[in-house]
Amino acid sequence: MKHVKPVLLSLTFGLPLLVWGVSLGSAVSAQSAADQMPAGPGKDITVATCTKCHSITNITGQHKDRDGWTATITKMVGYGATGSDEDFQAILDYVTKNYGLDSAGAAAPAAAAAHKIAVNTEPAAQLVTDLGLTDDESKALVAYRDKNGNFKTIDDLKKVPGIDATKFDAHAADLQF
Structure with a gap:
């Protein structure tokens, strides 16, 4: 019980500082990306x-x-x-x-390489934008990924029912597993 008070104090002050630091870091990296535009x-x-x-x-x-x-x-x-x-x-x-x-x-090759499509982590809405999928297709992809685990190859992506495999082929160079 004597350690409860220091733990609570560290949570009271430490956690908000940690959250602030993470959000500040995100804001700084977003700002630096915007500064390069x-x-x-x-x-x-x-x-x-x-x-x-x-x-x-x-x-x-x-x-x-x-x-x-x-x-x-x-x-x-x-x-x-x-x-x-x-x-x-x-x-x-x-x-x-x-x-x-x-x-x-x-x-420029650097521009093309700058945006990889992280098929194992991107949310459905981002997959719509990045892969040109419909809302239903992107939801099916995420559901398949959640059920079966991460994709390892483009052939794994092509196993998702109801998605035209040519959509994956069109972005093959940009896919990140």
Whole structure:
């Protein structure tokens, strides 16, 4: 019993400090990723809007044409992203200019390698974005993973019922097991 008080004190002060430190570390790494993004109209609203739900590297690691980014933004709005039409237009213009197929980083190998698809840890919503799966397909993949364990190869992914295997083939170089 004499050790209870010091333990409680350490939990009272130590745990909040630990949580604060972890969140500060996340904020610093997110901020440093945002600092590396090109300056320009739409950057601030892109960072503010998109980092509410996921890491900014979900954007910086991809390169899509205008239609691809439009589809991604529409999907994110469907998931609950909020903003005005003007905000989403500014985001679309920014990401298309800086992370489009014709942008400077699109052809760079480092840009392609920057975003691996962690098929054993990503949540269903992220798999929709990264693999181009439907909501039902991504939920089926996560359920299969939860039931059968981690995927070790692309062939393991192809065992998930109800998903077109060509979707995995299209991202084979980006899959991380």
